[in-house]
Amino acid sequence: MGKHHDVAVVGVGLSKHVSKRRDVNMPELVWEAVSACYEDAGLKPKDVDAFATGNMPAFEGVNLPEEWGAGHWGAYGKPVLRITTGGTTGGSVAHGGYYLVASGLYDTVMAIAFEKQSDGNQTFGLNTVALADAAAQFKMGVDPGFIAAFGGGAVGVAVYQASSYMKSSGCTTHHLDMVSALCRNNAALNPYSHLKQPGLTPEQVAETTLLQYPIRFGHVCPSTDGACAMLFTTPEKAKKLTDKPAYVLSVSSCSDEAALVGIAGSGTTNVDPCEQESCKIAAARAYELAGIKDPRNEFDLAEPYAPFAHQMLMFYERLLLCDEGEAPSILDSGSMNLDGELPVCPSGGVISTNAIGASAMERIAECAVQIMGKGGERQVNKEVHKAVAHGWGGAVNLNVVAVLADTPRG
Amino acid sequence: MDKEVAIVGYAQTPYVADFNESREMMVLQATRAVLENAGIKREELDTIVTANNDYLDGRTISNMRLVEPAGSWRKNESKVEMDGAFAMLYAVTRILSGDHDIALVLGESQASVYAGILPGIMMLDPTFDRQRWLLNEVSAAALQASAYMDASGVSEDQISGVAAKNLDNASRNPVAMRSIAGADAKKVKASRPLYSPITELMMAPQCDGACALVLASGKAAARFEKPVWIKGLGFAHDSYLTERPLDTMSSLKMAADSCYSQAGIEDASSQVDLAEVYERFAHEELMAYEALGFCEPMKGGAFFDSGATKMDGKLPVNASGGALGANVECAAGLARVIEAAMQIRGEAGDHQVQGVKTAVAHGQSGICAQENMVYVLGGE
Amino acid sequence: MEYKEVTTSIDGAWNFSKWEWKFESIALIGRTFEAMKEHKLLGNKCPDCGTVYFLPKPFCRCLGMPDEFVEVKDTGTITTYTVTGAWGYEGITEEEGAQGEPLIFAGVQFDGADTKVVCVVEDVEPEKVGVGMRVKLKWPDKLEGAITDLSRCTPL
Numbered sequence: 001m002g003k004h005h006d007v008a009v010v011g012v013g014l015s016k017h018v019s020k021r022r023d024v025n026m027p028e029l030v031w032e033a034v035s036a037c038y039e040d041a042g043l044k045p046k047d048v049d050a051f052a053t054g055n056m057p058a059f060e061g062v063n064l065p066e067e068w069g070a071g072h073w074g075a076y077g078k079p080v081l082r083i084t085t086g087g088t089t090g091g092s093v094a095h096g097g098y099y100l101v102a103s104g105l106y107d108t109v110m111a112i113a114f115e116k117q118s119d120g121n122q123t124f125g126l127n128t129v130a131l132a133d134a135a136a137q138f139k140m141g142v143d144p145g146f147i148a149a150f151g152g153g154a155v156g157v158a159v160y161q162a163s164s165y166m167k168s169s170g171c172t173t174h175h176l177d178m179v180s181a182l183c184r185n186n187a188a189l190n191p192y193s194h195l196k197q198p199g200l201t202p203e204q205v206a207e208t209t210l211l212q213y214p215i216r217f218g219h220v221c222p223s224t225d226g227a228c229a230m231l232f233t234t235p236e237k238a239k240k241l242t243d244k245p246a247y248v249l250s251v252s253s254c255s256d257e258a259a260l261v262g263i264a265g266s267g268t269t270n271v272d273p274c275e276q277e278s279c280k281i282a283a284a285r286a287y288e289l290a291g292i293k294d295p296r297n298e299f300d301l302a303e304p305y306a307p308f309a310h311q312m313l314m315f316y317e318r319l320l321l322c323d324e325g326e327a328p329s330i331l332d333s334g335s336m337n338l339d340g341e342l343p344v345c346p347s348g349g350v351i352s353t354n355a356i357g358a359s360a361m362e363r364i365a366e367c368a369v370q371i372m373g374k375g376g377e378r379q380v381n382k383e384v385h386k387a388v389a390h391g392w393g394g395a396v397n398l399n400v401v402a403v404l405a406d407t408p409r410g
Numbered sequence: 411m412d413k414e415v416a417i418v419g420y421a422q423t424p425y426v427a428d429f430n431e432s433r434e435m436m437v438l439q440a441t442r443a444v445l446e447n448a449g450i451k452r453e454e455l456d457t458i459v460t461a462n463n464d465y466l467d468g469r470t471i472s473n474m475r476l477v478e479p480a481g482s483w484r485k486n487e488s489k490v491e492m493d494g495a496f497a498m499l500y501a502v503t504r505i506l507s508g509d510h511d512i513a514l515v516l517g518e519s520q521a522s523v524y525a526g527i528l529p530g531i532m533m534l535d536p537t538f539d540r541q542r543w544l545l546n547e548v549s550a551a552a553l554q555a556s557a558y559m560d561a562s563g564v565s566e567d568q569i570s571g572v573a574a575k576n577l578d579n580a581s582r583n584p585v586a587m588r589s590i591a592g593a594d595a596k597k598v599k600a601s602r603p604l605y606s607p608i609t610e611l612m613m614a615p616q617c618d619g620a621c622a623l624v625l626a627s628g629k630a631a632a633r634f635e636k637p638v639w640i641k642g643l644g645f646a647h648d649s650y651l652t653e654r655p656l657d658t659m660s661s662l663k664m665a666a667d668s669c670y671s672q673a674g675i676e677d678a679s680s681q682v683d684l685a686e687v688y689e690r691f692a693h694e695e696l697m698a699y700e701a702l703g704f705c706e707p708m709k710g711g712a713f714f715d716s717g718a719t720k721m722d723g724k725l726p727v728n729a730s731g732g733a734l735g736a737n738v739e740c741a742a743g744l745a746r747v748i749e750a751a752m753q754i755r756g757e758a759g760d761h762q763v764q765g766v767k768t769a770v771a772h773g774q775s776g777i778c779a780q781e782n783m784v785y786v787l788g789g790e
Numbered sequence: 791m792e793y794k795e796v797t798t799s800i801d802g803a804w805n806f807s808k809w810e811w812k813f814e815s816i817a818l819i820g821r822t823f824e825a826m827k828e829h830k831l832l833g834n835k836c837p838d839c840g841t842v843y844f845l846p847k848p849f850c851r852c853l854g855m856p857d858e859f860v861e862v863k864d865t866g867t868i869t870t871y872t873v874t875g876a877w878g879y880e881g882i883t884e885e886e887g888a889q890g891e892p893l894i895f896a897g898v899q900f901d902g903a904d905t906k907v908v909c910v911v912e913d914v915e916p917e918k919v920g921v922g923m924r925v926k927l928k929w930p931d932k933l934e935g936a937i938t939d940l941s942r943c944t945p946l
Binding site: 159160163164167168212213214273274 | 851870872873874892895897916920921922
């Protein structure tokens with residue numbers, strides 16, 4: 001094995017996140033996050049040795065957008081590694097930043113993830129995942145309306161996942177309402193979040209339109225334009241830049257079979273969508289690398305990737321932070337609140353802000369921000385020593401996990 | 411870099427116009443073949459990096475369907491949306507980080523699935539360049555060729571000669587799609603004009619295929635026979651098409667410089683025994699000679715005329731036939747690395763060059779080679 | 791000049807329709823539909839790890855190639871389900887009744903198979919359906935040789 005090089009985070013930058021950014025184009029939107037990140041770290045483009053970038057290109061309709069944009073982000077003459085893995089893209093890009101530094105090949109690396117969903121049609125963008133399957137089904141004589149009702153974009157898969165999770169955990173629809181209220185209230189304290197609903201109550205969430213049992217409108221993420229950038233560097237350089245850097249202790253990913261509710265053979269409902277074995281595998285591996293022996297007690301903060309309310313609880317369990325089926329009662333206890341024992345998503349989470357390609361990176365970025373103590377109004381009221389960030393995507397089958405801390409792996 | 415990461419197994423499917431099987435089955439074949447070549451089981455893989463593109467597959471998250479065929483079921487997996495040569499860099503960093511020992515890298519696409527140049531047009535600036543339908547990968551390459559010819563004095567005959575050399579070499583490579591034994595420059599020049607000065611035989615033919623290799627850390631490589639070591643690597647991104655001079659490959663020069671400094675190469679023309687260059691168009695190989703330091707700037711044509719890059723020359727380039735023999739998007743650059751490794755291991759069969767100890771492999775991505783990746787490989 | 795103040799939005803369309811995908815599974819599943827005419831449900835089995843895929847699939851997660859057709863039963867278990875609401879193909883439909891009567895969709899694992907198929911569950915109130923419920927395929931009177939033949943289940 002190669003020699004591991006420790007990785008520090010010295011800067012985080014976020015653009016303004018809203019549903020439609022008609023005032024900027026894609027590279028300009030990204031530049032907002034990139035320039036904020038340079039400023040946060042006190043670095044200039046010339047100080048960066050390599051870049052990692054990614055988004056989900058079906059939304060904007062631009063293939064390899066960094067070819068058009070990266071020159072404007074300071075990347076001329078440097079490596080620009082494009083990493084895209086669907087919903088987990090942001091996480092995968094940040095992992096790329098980690099590996100480029102951890103390899104010892106590059107000292108300072110910027111990771112950039114973004115999505116300008118308003119450039120395209122969001123439902124169409126999501127459905128491109130299943131486009132070929134739909135074509136295959138059509139060839140087999142299935143009514144397209146029937147296919148649409150079966151699958152229906154990401155919500156289609158999430159409803160199956162929610163009902164099987166609720167069955168296995170005892171989670172009720174009230175718990176889903178509570179998760180939404182918790183997240184949207186946190187989001188109100190975060191200047192970079194999209195849906196800010198201060199004072200939102202579970203009862204108000206329960207009154208929103210039922211989309212497909214058990215998911216209501218209030219349980220679902222919005223569609224957002226936004227970008228996120230992070231700067232990774234060596235501990236030596238980090239110490240010169242800031243008194244309180246965050247460190248990435250480990251990253252891990254795991255891929256399972258595609259669990260599309262299609263029938264075209266390359267994606268049947270092979271896995272129980274709430275099982276998420278791949279999340280458990282990824283978490284266990286990340287904890288092993290990071291030297292985390294007791295994940296239930298060692299973390300001060302968790303950022304699960306939850307575009308749908310039930311996923312906050314489901315992934316809390318799959319990240320091995322409690323027993324299976326225990327998360328709903330932990331939510332009831334108030335432990336997940338901003339002032340609780342193990343706060344979840346102080347950022348407001350994906351359920352409040354979802355610029356798809358950037359979302360999984362924003363989970364990691366929030367952990368870094370909280371460790372560095374730069375959370376402002378949403379800063380949790382305790383020292384954050386260790387935090388876990390998660391990303392989920394693909395057809396319910398890809399999971400990425402990162403562990404951050406205030407001291408290096410050593 | 412000294413004995414830190416090694417190539418310990420490789421495989422290529424045949425490159426063909428239509429594979430007649432799904433992408434998933436094609437990838438399954440490549441994965442099974444590369445594991446067999448390396449002599450390992452799926453369970454021994456620590457990490458998998460695939461190279462593919464959503465626009466080439468026509469489906470978002472193009473790696474999602476490859477979880478089972480690429481051997482990444484319940485394993486650490488990621489995707490680089492560039493050529494496989496760049497995916498290999500990502501796998502190398504994963505090994506160097508100390509977190510993983512054995513990695514599989516796979517590049518693939520099927521030209522029989524996507525619509526020719528459309529994915530390339532999608533790379534253009536959507537606000538101006540794409541609106542006018544003037545630019546595409548071929549017309550942009552033609553502009554690049556003209557600019558280069560004007561600056562260097564290279565002739566159409568010399569560019570045709572490069573294509574003829576590679577098409578002839580491809581006739582000895584069993585996986586190549588297009589080959590013409592004994593091809594000559596006249597025939598290339600007389601083929602169907604696309605955009606002047608580019609003719610059909612000067613353009614690498616897009617086709618179906620997959621290739622894969624297995625990488626191992628220095629420690630893990632000990633159990634494998636004939637490891638091929640990565641001595642150096644370099645990667646550079648150039649400005650957008652309309653914002654850079656097209657007559658030189660400046661980002662390839664930068665990538666080569668950083669690669670050579672890692673590998674301890676001071677004079678590439680004397681220290682390198684063989685090169686595999688990803689030439690989407692024949693003129694790019696001449697430009698690459700210069701950027702890779704095989705000859706002086708703007709002297710690519712004369713260097714070619716010297717015969718140095720022929721099979722029996724002092725620095726054979728694209729003994730495999732290069733991308734002009736088969737251009738699988740997302741795989742052709744990785745195939746160059748594989749071909750270079752095969753030459754070092756002495757396993758290239760009919761297109762083997764004798765005595766290859768140090769080889770250069772090049773991969774590119776984007777319109778007019780906007781991004782370039784260079785490796786120096788060596789044996790024991 | 792402050793560039794941001796003069797940025798202009800332009801509309802454009804892009805085309806995602808020029809792909810010709812290839813599938814082995816269409817032929818494999820076609821074989822299943824043929825067999826349904828004899829009231830048999832055919833899945834396929836991986837020679838290396840023994841996983842039974844229903845519907846049949848050309849490749850296995852263990853890198854094996856399932857090559858043997860095996861019969862699975864027409865009874866099975868619900869592993870997950872949903873009831874349709876306001877969600878439609880174009881997104882959320884606020885219009886009352888636009889989706890018609892609510893339908894129950896469920897992931898059903900037929901006995902003898904290791905994988906699931908999505909079916910409509912009929913003859914049961916949405917409140918009574920649940921994970922773990924046993925169901926049986928409703929064989930249509932007239933088989934069409936398409937996936938719609940395999941669409942409807944009823945509680946056992």
